Amino acid sequence: MDKVKILAKYMPEQAAPVIARWIDHYKCDFKVSVKRSTKMGDYRAPFKGQNHRISVNHDLNPYGFLITTVHEFAHLLTWNENKNKVKPHGAEWKTNFKRMMQPFFDMQLFPDELHQIIVRYLQNPAASSCSDLTLFRALQAFNATSDxxxxxxxxxxxxxxxxxxxxxxxxxxxxxxxxxxxxxxxxxxxxxxxxxxxxxxxxxxx
CATH class of the missing domain: 2.30.30.30 (SH3 type barrels.)
Incomplete structure (x- = not known):
C-alpha cells in the first residue's frame, strides 16, 4: 500500500498527498506510533547517516494527527535551516509551523469552528497543542466516543x-x-x- 493510502487512514484524505510529498522531499522516516502518554508526536534530527525521523501517535483523531504531523515537520524544516542554533519552539519554529499549515487552510480542511481556533492558536503556538486548552478541547470534540x-x-x-x-x-x-x-x-x-x-x-x- 502506498504512503498516501496509509496516511489517509490517519488524517483528512486531502492532506495525505501533501504529507507524502514532504516525507519524500525531506528524506524523512515517518512512523505511526503506539500511544504515548507524555507526547503526541516526536522529531529526531539526522544522526550518523540516518534520515530525519518523525513519529505521531496512532490514536489521534484525523485533525489532531494532521496538526501534530505539521508541528513535527516544522521542527524538521527549522533544523534544516538553523541546525541546533535556535530554540526548539522559538520564533523560527513558530514561523515555519504557520507556513506549513497554510496549504491545509487553503484546502479548507477544517470545520469552521475548529479553523478559527487553530488560527488563533497559530498566532503564538505552544510547544504542544495540549498546552492550549481551547485547541485541545476543540480537537477532542472530534474523537470517537469511548468510556x-x-x-x-x-x-x-x-x-x-x-x-x-x-x-x-x-x-x-x-x-x-x-x-x-x-x-x-x-x-x-x-x-x-x-x-x-x-x-x-x-x-x-x-
Whole structure:
C-alpha cells in the first residue's frame, strides 16, 4: 500500500498527498506510533547517516494527527535551516509551523469552528497543542466516543482509573487537579484534559 493510502487512514484524505510529498522531499522516516502518554508526536534530527525521523501517535483523531504531523515537520524544516542554533519552539519554529499549515487552510480542511481556533492558536503556538486548552478541547470534540472522560469534567470526590490505578478527584490547584491515589494516599496533580475512566460519581451528601 502506498504512503498516501496509509496516511489517509490517519488524517483528512486531502492532506495525505501533501504529507507524502514532504516525507519524500525531506528524506524523512515517518512512523505511526503506539500511544504515548507524555507526547503526541516526536522529531529526531539526522544522526550518523540516518534520515530525519518523525513519529505521531496512532490514536489521534484525523485533525489532531494532521496538526501534530505539521508541528513535527516544522521542527524538521527549522533544523534544516538553523541546525541546533535556535530554540526548539522559538520564533523560527513558530514561523515555519504557520507556513506549513497554510496549504491545509487553503484546502479548507477544517470545520469552521475548529479553523478559527487553530488560527488563533497559530498566532503564538505552544510547544504542544495540549498546552492550549481551547485547541485541545476543540480537537477532542472530534474523537470517537469511548468510556474515557476528562478529569476536569468529573465531580469532585468521584473515583476514576488510570493505568489500573484508582484515584479520587480533589480540588483544582492553579491549573491542575489534586487527586489522591487510593491505595497509597499519594497526591498527584492531573492536567484538566487528562483522559481517565470514571468509576463512580460523587455521592450525594445532601
Amino acid at each position: 474515557l472522560r476528562f478529569v476536569e469534567s468529573l465531580p469532585v470526590e468521584s473515583s476514576f482509573m488510570l493505568k489500573n490505578r484508582l484515584f479520587k478527584k480533589g480540588n483544582k490547584i492553579r491549573t491542575r487537579f489534586s487527586c489522591v491515589e487510593v491505595s497509597t494516599g499519594k497526591i498527584y496533580l492531573f492536567h484538566p484534559m487528562a483522559q481517565v475512566v470514571l468509576i463512580a460519581p460523587a455521592d450525594n451528601k445532601d
